[in-house]
Amino acid sequence: MIRRNPQDRPPNLPLDRAQDRPLDLVRARPGPSFTVTVDGRPVDALEGQSVAAVLWSAGTVAWRVTRDGRPRGAFCGIGVCFDCLITVNDRPNRRACLVAAASGDVIRTQRGEGHDDLAH
Amino acid sequence: MTSPTNRLAVVGAGPAGLAAALTAAHHNIAVTLIDSAPQPGGQFYRQPAAALGARRPQALHHAWRTWARLRDRLDAHVAAGRIRHLPGRHVWFVELLDRGFILRTLTADDEPEVFAADAVLLATGAYEKVLPFPGWTLPGVVTAGGAQAMLKGGLVLPGRMAVVAGSGPLLLPVATGLAAAGARLAALIEAADPRAYGRHARTLAAHPGKLAEAAGYAGRLLRHRVPVLTRHTVVAAHGTDRVEAVTVAALDADGRARPKTERRIACDTLAVGHGLLPHTDLAGALGCRTDPARVVVDAQQRTDVPGVWAAGEAAGVGGAALALAEGEIAGRSVVAHLTGERPRIRSTAATSRTALRKFAAALDAVHTPPAHWAEQVADDTLVCRCEDVTAGAVRHAVTELGAADLRTVKLLTRAGMGWCQGRVCGPGVAGVAGCPPETVRRPFARPVPLSVLARTPSPTEGRQE
Numbered sequence: 187m188i189r190r191n192p193q194d195r196p197p198n199l200p201l202d203r204a205q206d207r208p209l210d211l212v213r214a215r216p217g218p219s220f221t222v223t224v225d226g227r228p229v230d231a232l233e234g235q236s237v238a239a240v241l242w243s244a245g246t247v248a249w250r251v252t253r254d255g256r257p258r259g260a261f262c263g264i265g266v267c268f269d270c271l272i273t274v275n276d277r278p279n280r281r282a283c284l285v286a287a288a289s290g291d292v293i294r295t296q297r298g299e300g301h302d303d304l305a306h
Numbered sequence: 307m308t309s310p311t312n313r314l315a316v317v318g319a320g321p322a323g324l325a326a327a328l329t330a331a332h333h334n335i336a337v338t339l340i341d342s343a344p345q346p347g348g349q350f351y352r353q354p355a356a357a358l359g360a361r362r363p364q365a366l367h368h369a370w371r372t373w374a375r376l377r378d379r380l381d382a383h384v385a386a387g388r389i390r391h392l393p394g395r396h397v398w399f400v401e402l403l404d405r406g407f408i409l410r411t412l413t414a415d416d417e418p419e420v421f422a423a424d425a426v427l428l429a430t431g432a433y434e435k436v437l438p439f440p441g442w443t444l445p446g447v448v449t450a451g452g453a454q455a456m457l458k459g460g461l462v463l464p465g466r467m468a469v470v471a472g473s474g475p476l477l478l479p480v481a482t483g484l485a486a487a488g489a490r491l492a493a494l495i496e497a498a499d500p501r502a503y504g505r506h507a508r509t510l511a512a513h514p515g516k517l518a519e520a521a522g523y524a525g526r527l528l529r530h531r532v533p534v535l536t537r538h539t540v541v542a543a544h545g546t547d548r549v550e551a552v553t554v555a556a557l558d559a560d561g562r563a564r565p566k567t568e569r570r571i572a573c574d575t576l577a578v579g580h581g582l583l584p585h586t587d588l589a590g591a592l593g594c595r596t597d598p599a600r601v602v603v604d605a606q607q608r609t610d611v612p613g614v615w616a617a618g619e620a621a622g623v624g625g626a627a628l629a630l631a632e633g634e635i636a637g638r639s640v641v642a643h644l645t646g647e648r649p650r651i652r653s654t655a656a657t658s659r660t661a662l663r664k665f666a667a668a669l670d671a672v673h674t675p676p677a678h679w680a681e682q683v684a685d686d687t688l689v690c691r692c693e694d695v696t697a698g699a700v701r702h703a704v705t706e707l708g709a710a711d712l713r714t715v716k717l718l719t720r721a722g723m724g725w726c727q728g729r730v731c732g733p734g735v736a737g738v739a740g741c742p743p744e745t746v747r748r749p750f751a752r753p754v755p756l757s758v759l760a761r762t763p764s765p766t767e768g769r770q771e
Binding site: 209213239248252253267 | 342344349354355356357358359360361362363365366414433434443444445446447448449451452453454455456457459460461462463464465486487488547548691692694724725726729730753
């Protein structure tokens, strides 16, 4: 597993309250936000959001690097394409669009073709 | 007969599965409703987790009252013990043994479980078809349905300036949903020519509700000042670490990008889709007849394997209303099968199914991808996203290595051998290779850890339930 440094991360969108617009649309009253870490960096998350949703809220759309070094993130959003693979609490190859974020999750971006677990 | 708690297993809790489960439960059939999502509703009625506290989830939905009725009936049957709802479980294999069906599932944490049933109804839904183009693997390029699913379920947007592109009726609600949620819509790019609807005027006129729905979307597009370009296509997405712009071009009468019509549109999100493809894997593994577009069913939604029904998108993509009608018909057929009574199919459900299938066929005929889309795919464009196989490698397999069918292309290039089991790249590889689409038989409906297979008892070792 090659751990990527935070400064290697793909550029993020500038953050403002734009991520609140969908919450406002459905008049959401989420619970208090909690923190997960993404490659060591603290990121705010809401209970009920998938890891992919947490990353999108933080302005991050890329979190996997393919074997030839190209960035990927969520594509199908419904668990079919496996493009959004990510390591959550030391378990590699989780589909970020399906896994619910939980307080204290240690999330790491992953690299390669998604066979990390077989190398252990 | 097994225990009365396991008589009908319904796979999928979207509109078709819910309609079937509710119909069967209403006739006192014990139903096990197995669904991969944490909440019922499928993709169409996907909604935020309760913890997000959405007080107005219907703002992102169409036909919410229908959903509210389905949910209330489901709750009542679950409370009465007639439906056992098992969310968060993905059925990866169904087999027919001499004493009935066995359904094998995995939880999100890959924990295996096994369920038995006398009858199985497959309401496995569909996923989105996306044809490749240069730049389609850039982050920020997502499927149209994926953008909608992340919005409906997670209340998030991938960016602020979106282009929605491709072809099909899904693009309208996706574009209006993104706009309502605060994204700016730089353009809606539809490959079809709306004049083609003229050839289906009579079919369309028979569905005033659908026309009103479409008019509603059109009105919202106007209100959000979304530029709409029909007979256009995205020929490339640009960017290094994420999408920064797309190039679109007008299509000529043959479905080719017209020279000198290209224009560049800045965006940080491209939501793209070219229609839906049904999940037919469980049916295929059971030996049911399938074709690339559906599980083949009869007038009662029965497959050609006794005891197995299919309804909704799995039996041919046609939308939520058709799925509800098919689910109800299938449910009644199951009741007749399990009770020995004559099937009582409501004529209104059958009429509705006929009309809605005709409507779906008309939409399908109008919303075809550009005929020569594959010509836009450069040799260095990846077609298989999992295995990083380029269009050039696929073309090489065909022209230099003599591959004449998709299976040989796959064996020579690895296209389709990755995590997604070829679901995403299938149509793209077929188009680039110039091969007709094939019915793909996958032994399992999702990747299964070897540790789970190793622990799976053979039929002679008995059941876990």
